[in-house]
Amino acid sequence: MNQPKTESLFNESLANQRGLTDAHKQLLQEAYVHLEGVLARPEMFAETPSRAVEIVEGLEYHIQQLWDFDPDRTKHRYWCRLKFCSCPTLDNDELFGTGMRRINYSCPYHGDVRVETWGEFEELTGG
């Protein structure tokens, strides 16, 4: 019987190039699983929307560390992928590494008027 192989949530060939051990790759996989969970259902992982933003940023630093890269905020790519974030992901992917971020000023996490509670969020987004 073939066991279905768990799909890697990270670039395995890059991990091999960087000489990451299996234990290390396991930690990376877990970190990406956690990150995907927070991005998709932030209200289950964070008390407030601003806390969700902090958790994602913390995970991005943690993942950089697991990859053995220097911590570098300009090379974060998930902050604009939080559920209901309306900042443009394609533009921000292009700005990767530049230190610039394109913010949608009506984004409930990153914009001018930040939503403080998940309750307000539901009103804004229709649940």
Ligand SMILES: [Zn+2]
């Ligand atoms: Zn945003």
